[in-house]
Amino acid sequence: MLLPARPSAWQSTTIPGAAMPMTNKRRLSVLAAAAVAVLALSACTGQDGSSGGGDDQGPRTLKLGVSSELLSYDPVDLNGGGEGNLLWMPVYDRLLTITPDNGLEPGLATEWAFDDSFSVLTLELRDGVTFSDGAPFTAETVKANIENLKASSSTEAGIVAPIEEVVPVDENTVEFHLASYDPTLLYQLGLAAGVMASPEALGTEEIKLNPVGSGPYTLDDQGSVRGSELIYVKNDEHWNSDAYPYETLVFKTYQDITARLNAAKSGEVDGAPITSAAAAEAEAAGLTITNTPAGWLGLGLFDRAGQIAPELADVRVRQAINYAFDKQAILENVEQGYGYATSQTFAEGQPGYDPELDNRYEYDPEKARELLAEAGYPDGFDLTIPDLPHMAAYTPIIADQLKDVGINVTIKPVAPTDTLAEMFGGQNAAFAMEFGGTSIGQITALSTQSVWNIFKSTDEELSQLVSVAYKATEEDEQDKTYREVNRWVVDNAWFAPWYMKDSIFVTSSEVTVEPWVTNVTPLISSFAPAK
Template sequence: MKLGPQAAAAALILSASLALTACGGGASGAANGNNASAPKTTTLTLGAVQEIRSWDPAQAHVGHFLQPYQAAYDSLLLREPDGKLSPMLATAWKYNAANTVLTVDLRTDVTFSDGAKFDAEAAKANLDHFKKANGPQMAQLTAVSDIKVVDADTVELNLSAPDPSLEFYLSQAAGLMGSPKVLGTEGIKTEPVGSGAYVMDKAATVKDSQSVFTARQDYWNKDIQKFQKITFKTLVDLTARTNALVSGQVDATLLDPKTGKQAEGAKMILAANEVDWQGLTLFDRDGTKNPGLKDVRVRQAINYAFDRKTILDQVLLGQGTPTSQPFGKTSGAWVEELENKYPYDPAKAKALLKEAGYETGLVLQVPSVPGFETQLAVIKQQLADVGVTLEVGSAITNTYTTDIAAQKFTTMYFSLFQGEPWVAINQIVSTKALYNPFKSTSPELQAKIDAVQGGGKDAAKLAQEVNKYVVEQAWFAPLFRVNQMYYHNSKINVTPQVQQAVPSIYNYSPAS
C-alpha cells in the first residue's frame, strides 16, 4: 500500500522518535561554577545519533535529524527554545482573513556561502524544490498550492486549504534555504551551501564518521554564531555515545535513563524535556477485526487497568510523567483535568468489562516493537489482572508504516510524537492520519477537527476539544510522557528545545 504524503510525513516523524524511545530526562542544564577560570571554549563537538545521507535542504528531517542542517542553513522562521516563532530570513509574515494566503517579507542583506543573493526568487526556488524533491518531510508543504514572487523581498504562499502548522513548518525542514545555484545538483548532496552561520570543512569531514563546520566570516547574524567550529560525530550506538561523553570526546549527546546514571557519575549535566508519549494505540475503534474494541467501555477499562507510575518507575526509572492524554503539555491542546482521567482502578476496569460483556475472553494482539520488550511484559501482566489477554506477535520490521496503513494491527504499543496540535491531529486522529488506519471518526469529531483547521491563531485552544473527545472515547491508552535525556559537560551551556529530543543548534553557547 502506498502512503499518502500526510501519512508518510507522520510516519517518518514517528520513526525518528522510535529510534530514541528508551530515552528520558529531567531539567534544563547550566554550567557549574567549577569551570569559571577556564578559557572560554571556541569549539562544540556533538554526539549525533545518525549520519546525514544528503545535505540537500529538501532532504532534511525533523528533531534530532534537523540539528546538523541548522549549522549550514538558515530557516525562514526561527523557533525559540519555548516554541515561539521569531524572524530569521523572514522579517514578518501575515495571513489573509481566510488563512489561505501567507505573505512573507524577507531580509535584503543576506547571501549564501557561494555568493548568491538571498531574495524572493531564491525563497521561491527553495520552496518549489522542497515540494518536488520527495524528501522525508515533503508533506509540510502539502497545503501550499503555489508560491508567488510579489517583489524582490516578498513572497506569497497560496494554500489550497488552511494549514495551522505552516508557520511551524517554515521554522523546520520546509523553511531551510539553500543557494539556488546548486539546488537539485549532485554537489549539494555532499556539501551544504546555505546562508547559515557555518560552512562545511570538507577536508575534515569523513563520511559515516564526522561532519565538521567552521564559522562563516561574513555571516549576517553574529548573535547566533557562538563557536568557531562545530563537529557532529556520528555515534549511533548508545554505549559509544556514553563513553564519548564521559571521556571528553564530545561535549553533549543524547542518552537514556540507564546510561544517564553513568553520565551523572562523571559530573555531566542534564538538559531535557518531554517529547513523546508511550502507550497503547487502540486502532480498531469500530470493531472491524476485534469486536471488543468497538465498545467504549472496553477501551476505557483498558485505560483503568494500568498503574502508570509503577510502570514508569520500573521501565524508565521514573523518567517521565504519567498521563492519560496524547497531546503534549507544550502543544496548547493539553488539558489539565485530562492528565489523570484514568487513574489506576482495576476494580472499575473489571466492572466495565463485565458491563460490556467481556468479563473474560477479551484478547488484544499487538506486534513486538524492538526496545519495548520490558514495557510489553509489564502491561501484559497488568491487563491479565483485569481479565484481558495480551498476545505479543512477531517483531515489527522496517515495513511497519505499510503494515499499519494496511490495518495489520488492531492495537499497538508505541512511542508517539507530541507535536503542534495540527501536526498531531494529522498523525494520530484525522482520517488522513497514519496512526488512524481504520479511519475512525464521527460527525462530532470531524466538526472539532474542522474548527481547528480554520481556527487561525485559536487553533491550539480549539484542539483541546479534539483532545477531550479522543480521551473520553479512549482512542488511546497513554501511559506516560517520557523524558528525553540530553547530557552535556560544563564547558557549554545548553537550553532544551520544546518538542525536540536534542536542542536546536542555536541553543548552545560557551560556558562563561
C-alpha cells in the same frame, strides 16, 4: 492579518496519576525484562567514533557527540525531527525560526500573514542574504526551493503539497497560494520544509555532501573526516551571527551509547544525547542532565469503530484498557522515572495541555473489569497485537497488564521489513507506539487524512472541535480550543498513553543548554559557554 510570534506547531514522529505500587512478582519481572530490553536496544554495538583533534581547538569550539551522520545534505533528504537537526540546522536557514518552546520567530521571512480566507500566505523576506556560493536570496529562491521539494519523492514533499502555487510578488515578497489550509504549515516552514538552499545547487550530486546554504555555519569539508568527525566554521556574515557564540562546531560520531557517554565523561565532547538507562552513570560522573518531554508512549487504540476488533467500538472497553496500565510503575522500571505518567497526549507546557487530564485514568484494574462487564465482556476478550521491532521492549508489558483485567493478548511476530505495513496497513487494531510532538501535531493525527488515523475514525463533535482549533492563531484561543479537543480524545479513549517520555542530553560544566520541548535534541542555537 499578521500572525503572532507563537503560532501552531507540529510533531515529529519516532519509529524506533499516582499509581498503586506493583507487588505482583510476575509483573515486576516483566517490567525488569523490559528495562533490560530498552538498555539493550539503546546500546547497539558500534565503534568509538573518536578521532581526537579537539583538544587544541580552544574555548570557542563546541564539541558534541551524535549517534550517526546525515546521509545527505540535499534539502529534499532532510526531515524535521530527531537528532539530524543538529547537523543540518547550522548550515541552512529556514523561512521561519523555531524557538525552544516551539514558538516561531522571523527567519529568512521577517513577516508572515494569511489572508482572511486562509488561502494565501504572504511572506516578507529578509534583504541582503547571500548563500555560501555567493548567490542572493530572493523571492525567486523561495519559489525554486518549494517547487524542488514538491517535485521530489521526499517525505517532506507532502508537507508542501497544499501550496498550489508560489508567486513572487517582488524581490522580497512571496505568496503561497494554497489549495487547502494546513495548520501545520507555518511550523513546518521553521523545519526541513522551510530550508532554503542556493538555486544553483538544487538537484546536484554535490549538495548531498556539501551543503550550499546561508546558515550561521558552513561545513569544513577539508577538515572533516566522514564517519568520524564533522567540522563547521562560523559564518560571520550571517544576519543573526551574534546568536551563535561558538566559532567552531565539531560533531563526533559514536554509534554505541556507551562510547558516547564515555566521550562526555572524559571531556572528549561537551555534550551528547543519551538514554534514561545511562542517566544515573552520567549524573554520578558530574555531567549536567537536561531532560524534557519528547513525546508520549503507550498503546494506540486505532480500531475505534470495531472493524477488526469489535470490542474496541465500545468506549467503555477503551476506557477499561486505559485503567489497566500501572503507568507510574512502568515509567519507574523501564525509563528510570525520566518522564511523567499521564492519560493525555498533549505535553506539559504546550497549548491544550490540561493538568487535570494527567490522572484521568489512574491505575485501577478493578474499575477496568467493571467497565468490561458493563460493555458485555465479563470474561474479557482476545486481542492480537503486533510485536513491532522498535517497540519490542513494551509489547510484553501490554500483554501482561491487560491479562490482569481479562484481556488475552496474542503477540504477533513482525519482521523489521514489515514494520510500516503492520503499523499503517490496517491489519492491527492496536499496537505499542511512541509519538513525539507538539499540540497541533496531536490534533492533526486525528484527521482522516493522517496516516496515524489508520481506520479513518471520525466523529461529528470531534470534527467540529478540530475545525475551530485549526483556525486558532492567538495563544489564549489556541490553548482553549486545543484543550477542548484534548479532553474529548481523553474522555473517548482514542489512545491509552502511559507517560510522557523524556529526551535526555548531557553536558559538561563548560556548557549550558536550553532543551527543545518535544524534540530529542536541543536546537544548535540553544548552546552557550557557561559563565
